[in-house]
Structures are given as C-alpha cells and as structure tokens.
Amino acid sequence: MSRMRRREFIARTALAGGALSVLDLRELLGRLAHPDDFAFAAQERELAFRALDAARAAGATYADVRVSRNHSQSVSTREQQITGLSDNETMGMGIRVIASGSWGFVATNVLTAAEVEAAARQAVAQARANAVSQRQPVELAPAEVHRNGSWSSPIGVDPFSISIEDKVSLLFAVNDAALGVRGVRFVSSFLSFLREDKFFANTEGTVTNQTIYRTTPSVNVTAVAADGSDFQSRASTDISPRGLGWEYVLESDLPGRAPRWAEEAVQKLTARPVEPGRYDLVLLPTNLWLTLHESVAHPTELDRVFGYEANYAGTSFIHPPADFLGRFRYGPEIMNVQGERSSPGGLSTVGYDDEGVRPRDFLIVRDGVLADLQTTREQAPWLADWYRQTGQEVRSHGCSYAQSWADVQFQRMPNINLLPHPDRDVPLEELIDGVENGILIDGDGSFSIDQQRYNAQFSGQVFREIRNGRVGGMLKDVAYQMRTPEFWSSMDLIGGRSTYWTGGANNDGKGQPSQVNAVSHGCVPSRFRQVAVINTGRA
Amino acid sequence: MAYLSRAEARALAERVLGFSRAEQARVSIDSGATGNTRFASNQISTAGDVTDTTVTITSAFGRRVASSTTNLLDDASLRAAVQTSERLAPLSPEDPEYLGELGPVPVPERDSVFATTAELSPEARARAVAEVTTPAAARSLVATGFAVHRTGSSAVMTTRGQFAYQASSNANFSTTVRTPDGDGSGWAGAGFFDWNELDAGSLAARAMEKAERSRGARDVEPGRWVTILEPTAVANMLGLMMGALGARAADEGRSFFSRPGGGNRIGERFVDDRVTIWSDPLDPRLFTTPFTEEGLPNRREVWVENGVLRTLTYNRYWAQRQNREPTGFPTGYYMEGGDATLDDMIRSTERGLLVTRFWYIRSVDPRTILYTGLSRDGTFMIENGRVAHPVKNLRWNESPVFMLGNIEMIGRPVRVSPSESSEVASAVVVPPLKVRDFTFTSVSDAV
Numbered sequence: 014m015s016r017m018r019r020r021e022f023i024a025r026t027a028l029a030g031g032a033l034s035v036l037d038l039r040e041l042l043g044r045l046a047h048p049d050d051f052a053f054a055a056q057e058r059e060l061a062f063r064a065l066d067a068a069r070a071a072g073a074t075y076a077d078v079r080v081s082r083n084h085s086q087s088v089s090t091r092e093q094q095i096t097g098l099s100d101n102e103t104m105g106m107g108i109r110v111i112a113s114g115s116w117g118f119v120a121t122n123v124l125t126a127a128e129v130e131a132a133a134r135q136a137v138a139q140a141r142a143n144a145v146s147q148r149q150p151v152e153l154a155p156a157e158v159h160r161n162g163s164w165s166s167p168i169g170v171d172p173f174s175i176s177i178e179d180k181v182s183l184l185f186a187v188n189d190a191a192l193g194v195r196g197v198r199f200v201s202s203f204l205s206f207l208r209e210d211k212f213f214a215n216t217e218g219t220v221t222n223q224t225i226y227r228t229t230p231s232v233n234v235t236a237v238a239a240d241g242s243d244f245q246s247r248a249s250t251d252i253s254p255r256g257l258g259w260e261y262v263l264e265s266d267l268p269g270r271a272p273r274w275a276e277e278a279v280q281k282l283t284a285r286p287v288e289p290g291r292y293d294l295v296l297l298p299t300n301l302w303l304t305l306h307e308s309v310a311h312p313t314e315l316d317r318v319f320g321y322e323a324n325y326a327g328t329s330f331i332h333p334p335a336d337f338l339g340r341f342r343y344g345p346e347i348m349n350v351q352g353e354r355s356s357p358g359g360l361s362t363v364g365y366d367d368e369g370v371r372p373r374d375f376l377i378v379r380d381g382v383l384a385d386l387q388t389t390r391e392q393a394p395w396l397a398d399w400y401r402q403t404g405q406e407v408r409s410h411g412c413s414y415a416q417s418w419a420d421v422q423f424q425r426m427p428n429i430n431l432l433p434h435p436d437r438d439v440p441l442e443e444l445i446d447g448v449e450n451g452i453l454i455d456g457d458g459s460f461s462i463d464q465q466r467y468n469a470q471f472s473g474q475v476f477r478e479i480r481n482g483r484v485g486g487m488l489k490d491v492a493y494q495m496r497t498p499e500f501w502s503s504m505d506l507i508g509g510r511s512t513y514w515t516g517g518a519n520n521d522g523k524g525q526p527s528q529v530n531a532v533s534h535g536c537v538p539s540r541f542r543q544v545a546v547i548n549t550g551r552a
Numbered sequence: 553m554a555y556l557s558r559a560e561a562r563a564l565a566e567r568v569l570g571f572s573r574a575e576q577a578r579v580s581i582d583s584g585a586t587g588n589t590r591f592a593s594n595q596i597s598t599a600g601d602v603t604d605t606t607v608t609i610t611s612a613f614g615r616r617v618a619s620s621t622t623n624l625l626d627d628a629s630l631r632a633a634v635q636t637s638e639r640l641a642p643l644s645p646e647d648p649e650y651l652g653e654l655g656p657v658p659v660p661e662r663d664s665v666f667a668t669t670a671e672l673s674p675e676a677r678a679r680a681v682a683e684v685t686t687p688a689a690a691r692s693l694v695a696t697g698f699a700v701h702r703t704g705s706s707a708v709m710t711t712r713g714q715f716a717y718q719a720s721s722n723a724n725f726s727t728t729v730r731t732p733d734g735d736g737s738g739w740a741g742a743g744f745f746d747w748n749e750l751d752a753g754s755l756a757a758r759a760m761e762k763a764e765r766s767r768g769a770r771d772v773e774p775g776r777w778v779t780i781l782e783p784t785a786v787a788n789m790l791g792l793m794m795g796a797l798g799a800r801a802a803d804e805g806r807s808f809f810s811r812p813g814g815g816n817r818i819g820e821r822f823v824d825d826r827v828t829i830w831s832d833p834l835d836p837r838l839f840t841t842p843f844t845e846e847g848l849p850n851r852r853e854v855w856v857e858n859g860v861l862r863t864l865t866y867n868r869y870w871a872q873r874q875n876r877e878p879t880g881f882p883t884g885y886y887m888e889g890g891d892a893t894l895d896d897m898i899r900s901t902e903r904g905l906l907v908t909r910f911w912y913i914r915s916v917d918p919r920t921i922l923y924t925g926l927s928r929d930g931t932f933m934i935e936n937g938r939v940a941h942p943v944k945n946l947r948w949n950e951s952p953v954f955m956l957g958n959i960e961m962i963g964r965p966v967r968v969s970p971s972e973s974s975e976v977a978s979a980v981v982v983p984p985l986k987v988r989d990f991t992f993t994s995v996s997d998a999v
Contacts (some may be wrong), residue, residue, distance in 0.1 A: 097617065100618070100636050100640060102624070103606070115596060117599065120601075144596075148594065198806075241805050241813055249823040321593065332734060442990050459914040459916045463912065463926045526586070
C-alpha cells in the first residue's frame with residue numbers, strides 16, 4: 014500500500030473518530046519485534062481487528078482474518094527474444110468465520126473500515142445460510158496462542174533487488190548456451206519470483222506476520238530432426254522452485270547446465286524406443302519426488318480420506334483411516350516419510366500456517382507403516398481415537414493454506430519427504446549395481462494418477478538402460494505404470510543421506526475453486542523391482 | 553454492482569492511461585464477484601464470496617514492452633503500477649514481435665449478464681445444494697459437489713484509441729455421489745449462463761443412479777474398445793486438441809499440425825468428415841470472449857469443417873508474418889452433432905464401454921497430441937445393446953485426433969462442464985460420440 018493511501022486511510026479513520034470497539038490484541042501491536050520487516054502498517058492490522066470485531070458482534074463464535082499482499086515478477090524468453098515481462102501485485106483481506114456451527118468466508122480487495130466490516134457481517138450471514146444443511150457443527154482442535162508470531166523465508170538476496178537487465182541477460186546466456194549445441198532449434202527460459210507478506214489474526218488472540226519468498230527458474234530445450242520427422246524436448250527438471258532468493262538462481266548455474274539439457278534433447282531424437290515390459294527401475298530424486306507427491310503425499314491428506322474432495326481432486330485408497338493407521342504397510346522398513354514445514358528453502362516452509370498453528374515435523378510413514386495423516390484444526394479431532402491410542406495430543410499438523418487473500422484456507426500438503434536410508438549412506442552406484450535389466454530415470458515428465466491414488470503413470474526426461482549393473486544407452490518413449498501399494502512394496506534399496514535432493518512444484522492443484530499449493534519433496538534415489546513399462550510412442 | 557459498468561471501466565481506464573508517459577500503452581481491467589458453495593458428506597463444507605478488480609498496464613517504448621498488474625485502485629497505487637511498467641520496459645530488450653497497440657476497431661457488442669446469476673445469494677446456492685443432499689441422504693448415499701458462479705466485466709483501452717468492453721455471467725454446478733461403503737461413485741454436472749437453467753434435482757438423479765449402478769464393478773481387459781463417450785468425456789478429450797491449434801508451433805515443426813517437410817496442415821482432412829467445430833462470440837449458446845487481450849475483435853471462426861482443418865490460431869504477429877488474418881483462441885467452441893441418442897449408441901453396440909468423464913489428463917507425446925488419463929464416476933460394460941454391468945475404471949493413452957478419426961455415431965450437442973475441476977468455464981457444446989479402437993492401457997482399482 015502506498016504512502017498516500019495510508020495517509021488517506023488515516024484521515025478517514027480520524028474522521029470516523031471516537032473510541033473504536035477493538036480487541037485487546039491491539040495493545041500487542043506495539044510489541045512486534047521488527048514491525049518494519051513487514052509490509053503492513055498499523056492501519057492494515059487495525060482493519061483486520063475491526064473485521065474480527067464485526068464478525069464477533071454479528072455472532073461468529075470464531076473468526077480469522079488474513080491480509081496479504083503478493084508481489085510477483087516474471088521474465089520469459091525464447092531464443093534471443095523476450096516473450097513476457099510482468100510485475101504483479103495483489104492485496105486484500107479474507108475473513109473466515111464460524112457461525113451457527115458452519116464456515117463462512119468473504120474476501121475483498123477494498124480495504125476500508127466500512128468494507129471489511131460489511132464483509133465480516135456478510136461472512137457470518139453466509140455461514141448461517143450454509144448451516145441450513147449442517148449435520149455436524151465444525152469443531153476446532155485446540156491451538157496454542159501466538160500473540161506476536163513472526164517469520165520470514167531465509168533468503169540470501171532479495172530477488173526484487175536484482176535488475177531486470179541482469180535477469181534477462183542471464184536467461185539470454187542460458188539460451189545461447191543451449192542453442193550452441195548442434196540440433197537444437199528452440200529454447201525457452203523463465204524466471205519468476207514471489208514475495209508474499211501475510212498478516213493473520215484470529216479471535217483467540219493469535220497474531221502473526223510472515224514474509225514468504227519463492228523463486229522459480231526453468232528452461233526447456235527442443236531439438237528437431239533434420240528431416241522434420243521428430244521433435245524432442247528436455248526440461249530443466251533438475252532445478253526445482255524453492256523458497257529462497259536470487260542466490261538460488263546463481264547457485265543453480267543455469268548457463269553451465271544448459272549445454273547438457275541441450276545435448277540430451279538432441280540425443281533423444283536418436284534414442285532407442287523402449288521395448289514394453291517389466292524392468293527394475295532406479296529412479297533419481299529428480300523423478301521420484303513427483304511419484305512420492307502423487308502416491309504418498311496426496312492419499313494421506315485427511316480431507317480426501319474423508320471424502321471432502323470427491324468431486325474433483327478425489328478421495329484416497331486409505332479409508333477408513335482406522336483400518337490403515339498403524340496397520341497398513343506402505344513399503345519396506347527402510348521407508349520413512351516425513352511431513353514438515355521447517356526445512357530451509359522448502360516451498361511449504363512457514364513459521365505459522367494459515368490458521369495460526371506453528372507446524373511441527375511429523376512422520377507419515379514410520380518404518381514402512383502408515384503412522385499419521387495431514388491435518389488442520391478442523392480435521393485433527395477426526396483422528397482423536399488414533400491419537401489417544403498412541404498417546405499423542407489432538408493437535409493440527411499445521412497444514413492449512415490458501416493461495417491468496419481471495420481464497421479460503423483448507424488442508425494442503427506440507428513438504429513431504431522420503432527420508433534417506435536409516436542405517437547407512439548408500440551411494441547411487443550400489444542401487445545400479447544390483448540391476449540386471451533395468452532403466453535409470455532422470456527428471457520428471459508426464460504424470461497422471463487416479464482419483465484414489467492407486468493407478469499411476471509417470472514418464473521422465475532422460476531414460477538410460479541398465480544392463481548387468483552398468484548404465485548404457487539412451488531410451489525414449491518410456492513411461493512406468495504402477496499400483497501404489499505394490500509399487501512402494503517393490504522398493505528394495507534407497508540412497509543414503511548424501512544422495513538426498515529436494516524437488517517440488519508451485520502448481521499443485523486441489524479444491525473447488527481450484528487453488529495451487531507450493532510444496533517441496535526431498536527424496537533419495539530408490540530402486541523398484543519389476544515395474545511395468547510401456548512405450549508411449551504412436552504413429 | 554459487483555463489477556464495473558462500461559462507463560466505470562472507461563473512466564478507470566482513462567484514469568490509468570492518464571498516468572502513462574510511455575510512447576504507447578494499454579490497460580486491461582477485470583472486475584467481478586465470484587460466489588461458490590461446496591458440499592461434502594451431504595452438508596455444506598465451505599463457501600466463499602469474493603470481489604476483486606485487477607488492472608494491468610502494458611507500457612511500450614519503441615519495441616521495449618513490460619506489464620504491471622495491481623488490484624489497488626487509488627490514484628497513488630495506479631500511478632505506481634504505471635510507473636513500474638514504465639521502469640521495466642526500457643530495461644527490456646527490444647521485442648521484434650511487438651506490433652504496437654491497436655487503434656479504434658469495432659468489437660462485437662452483446663450482453664450476456666443474467667440477473668439470476670449476478671444476484672445469486674448464498675441462500676439460493678444452499679437451496680440448490682439441498683436438492684442434491686436431501687435425496688442423497690434419503691437414499692443413504694453421500695453427496696459431494698460444487699456450485700459456482702461469476703458475474704464480471706473486462707475492458708481494454710489503448711493510448712491509440714481502442715476501447716472494448718464486455719460483461720458476462722457464467723455458472724457451473726457439479727456433484728459426485730458415492731455409496732457409503734465407497735463401492736460406487738457417480739458424477740453429473742452442467743455449465744450455464746442463467747442460474748434458472750440449473751436443474752440440480754435432475755443432476756442429482758443422474759449422479760445417484762450412476763453411484764448405485766456402479767457398485768460391484770468387474771474387472772475388464774485393457775485394450776482397444778468400442779467406446780461411448782458421454783458429452784463431458786468428449787469435451788475432456790476435445791479440449792486437448794483445441795489447445796494444440798497454435799499455428800506457430802505447427803509452422804515451426806513441433807506440433808501434430810506440422811506438415812512434414814515444412815508448413816502446416818490447413819486444408820487437410822485429418823478426422824472423420826462428420827466433424828465440424830466452430831467458435832462464435834455472438835452465438836448465445838457460446839458467448840465466447842468477443843475480443844483478445846490486445847483488444848482485437850474475435851469473430852466467428854470455423855476450426856474444422858467436414859473433417860478438414862480450416863484454420864489454426866494466429867496471434868497478430870504470426871498472422872502478419874504468414875500473411876493471414878489473426879484469429880481468436882477457442883476457449884469456447886461448438887462441435888456439430890448428429891441425431892443419435894445415447895440409447896441409440898448403446899443399442900447398436902454388441903460389446904463396448906460407456907464412459908461418464910475423464911480425470912488427470914496429462915500430455916504424453918505432443919507429436920500426436922497423445923495424452924493419458926483415467927475414466928471415473930461411472931464406467932460401464934455394454935453387451936448386446938444394453939448396459940450390462942459396471943467395470944473398473946481404466947487408464948487410457950489416446951489422442952483426440954485418433955478419437956475423431958474413429959467415429960461411428962454422433963449424438964446431439966449439449967453444453968457441458970468441461971474442466972476436470974468443474975470451474976466456471978467458457979461454454980463448450982459437444983455431442984456424445986461412439987468411437988472404435990479407443991486405447992485403454994491398464995485397469996485402476998479406484999472408485
């Protein structure tokens with residue numbers, strides 16, 4: 014918000030004058046550790062508290078308010094041309110309430126006292142309309158109150174402080190490096206950056222301020238056969254988006270890596286089409302992160318398990334949860350899958366989730382067995398029996414997220430990671446050594462999985478045959494098909510901690526209206542026995 | 553009003569361009585209100601009512617161009633957004649493809665705002681939801697779904713004198729009904745401009761019937777099947793081809809529509825000669841966007857006629873380079889149909905599959921527009937002219953161009969809910985199809 018806007022706002026509130034009916038929370042504002050670190054001045058916070066007041070006065074039994082300001086910038090190029098340069102800003106307030114036992118949510122970009130108070134009352138009225146069909150009132154798990162929470166992504170260099178010239182010249186250098194490889198016809202490259210300033214307050218007294226950064230570099234190289242009979246692309250899937258700054262772009266060394274991506278695109282033109290059949294697969298983390306995302310992270314979302322996403326994103330094969338928690342063997346004992354929002358640079362990493370909960374790391378799969386599911390405050394009580402049985406408190410795992418102020422927060426996956434081999438630092442070579450007839454897959458490609466997360470098909474970027482423990486020539490048109498439980502059970506060896514790598518995506522879709530989530534997945538290279546491989550080429 | 557009127561949009565656009573110091577500039581404004589209600593476990597789970605207005609300013613100095621977007625509408629914020637684009641543009645390299653802003657060009661006028669949709673309340677949404685959840689609960693079924701509507705306006709103004717404006721309403725309703733044991737699942741959905749066109753009760757009836765009839769699905773052999781695709785499934789496939797109509801990729805040799813040896817396949821017959829697909833911003837069945845983001849009018853465009861590729865999509869630059877007229881983009885489209893009913897298709901089938909909709913559709917091979925995905929929420933075996941029993945869902949690896957080349961019967965076009973996520977979407981009107989050799993590659997246990 015500009016200075017002038019703030020001045021105007023102050024003038025308006027001064028005219029309104031008199032004692033404002035506000036929460037005791039306001040006195041806490043003066044105690045913010047570093048208020049200048051965050052975008053929101055007292056005026057915006059004041060509006061948030063007014064909205065909470067208005068919601069309570071209208072009968073809400075709970076309310077929370079998010080004010081967020083997203084600043085994003087993107088630069089895209091092809092060959093030696095710029096194809097897009099844009100700078101976007103969006104700011105507004107989302108007000109969520111519980112009234113008559115039902116949720117209501119209203120969001121507006123008009124940040125005036127009158128507007129946000131009206132929006133809060135509208136949210137309460139909407140909740141009452143929604144309550145007509147209510148069969149069970151919404152209950153929230155208890156949460157600690159954080160009266161002055163603050164958090165910021167651990168960036169080194171603010172990407173918005175780097176000039177556009179530097180960004181464009183970096184991308185042109187990448188394109189040049191790729192076009193220098195014979196056979197390459199097209200290259201596109203892209204950088205995008207996000208800074209989100211997010212203020213949260215609820216009627217229980219939690220107030221948090223966070224600044225979240227995300228940085229996304231990507232490159233795609235296309236080679237075309239001399240006779241025009243084929244074209245093949247190689248995407249830079251070994252560089253994933255991160256919750257970091259400009260330093261991550263530099264560390265990624267895009268110009269240094271571009272010739273390899275280009276050479277691999279060219280090699281794909283003459284690669285041998287794969288013979289369909291069953292193969293042992295060694296999946297590099299650049300490929301496996303997406304398989305983990307689809308077949309472990311999604312089916313362990315508790316709202317799916319309870320059918321809430323049946324109309325779009327789907328349900329889960331994990332149902333009913335009591336039959337699976339502590340009983341279902343997902344994979345071998347070396348399989349441990351962790352949920353967390355704490356890893357530095359993770360896309361889902363935050364100090365507080367979108368309902369003010371401070372997330373703690375937790376294990377979803379422990380020694381190969383399903384141990385827990387992803388929850389929000391509304392959902393944690395659904396697993397109360399399991400938590401009581403296992404001596405755990407009924408507490409949200411901090412998985413609430415909304416893509417912007419204009420969207421209602423709901424359960425989204427945290428960073429979910431396949432942890433390294435628990436006993437020793439297994440090198441990649443050892444995984445390959447044990448393969449007689451297999452395929453090494455690098456990079457993520459085409460991906461698709463059914464609505465209960467059983468049947469999936471994944472491709473990749475680069476495929477190399479493995480014969481008798483040695484990596485050989487390149488293959489093409491490879492995709493593996495799997496059924497989730499059998500696939501993870503066929504995993505017989507995974508890499509150690511020195512092979513750990515983090516992938517991720519900014520565009521994980523779920524919900525109606527669909528919202529995107531940004532999430533990272535750390536994982537290690539892993540070996541899967543006798544997986545069905547198809548040839549996807551077709552005349 | 554929750555969206556800007558023509559006069560308000562014009563005034564805001566003039567205010568923004570008043571701050572411009574660029575050689576050329578364009579402002580685009582989108583404003584509107586979106587409302588939605590979700591339901592699960594036979595009750596409303598969440599809802600939302602959102603209003604927003606976004607302003608995008610594109611500034612050009614020579615051929616150096618940049619854009620900036622904001623939703624803060626006070627003068628200082630708008631001026632700041634203009635200045636951001638003016639600061640970025642000169643730093644950007646020249647864009648040889650920038651053709652400058654448009655001068656005054658007439659844009660087709662039409663009014664597609666429906667008060668029934670524009671003034672819809674959360675209470676009215678809740679009533680529509682109850683038309684599904686009440687009978688579902690009475691039949692011991694579990695209903696999930698999504699009602700969504702948007703009424704808004706968009707406008708484009710350039711410093712060279714073009715101004716285009718349109719306001720429209722749109723809505724979508726969809727439901728997935730499941731059996732409590734998770735053994736059956738059925739879906740139904742529809743898109744419409746006028747909320748009064750919604751018949752939630754009949755959508756509920758279809759979804760409930762499919763949920764109950766899909767219990768106890770049997771195994772089925774993957775392979776090439778005679779397949780009857782309900783209109784939603786046809787739209788799921790057809791959208792993949794409509795998105796691959798770019799002339800530039802074709803001319804550059806990296807598209808299905810590339811002609812081997814150079815150029816593209818305009819003028820070639822590439823699918824069954826009964827296939828005709830068009831877009832038209834003035835046709836009340838479609839109301840596709842009447843102008844492009846640059847403010848260029850969209851006109852009626854026939855993409856495929858009697859199986860022949862009539863045109864591809866050309867932006868201004870590529871059209872000029874190839875000496876063609878620029879086209880719009882087929883976000884909404886109409887596929888001509890025939891007389892066959894779904895029942896005719898079933899009766900004429902000795903052995904085949906019936907598909908309700910597809911899911912998780914992803915590109916596998918752009919050379920053939922080959923995609924993969926799965927059936928869901930109602931997949932049945934047809935034997936001897938009748939629906940014999942439910943079958944498990946199947947993964948397919950198939951291309952819409954192969955599908956349209958293998959047509960046996962075409963039904964009557966209807967407007968569908970074309971996106972997997974059942975969002976408000978441009979109108980897509982397509983017929984059900986009976987095709988041969990639809991390629992299914994594996995079976996899924998998912999219900």
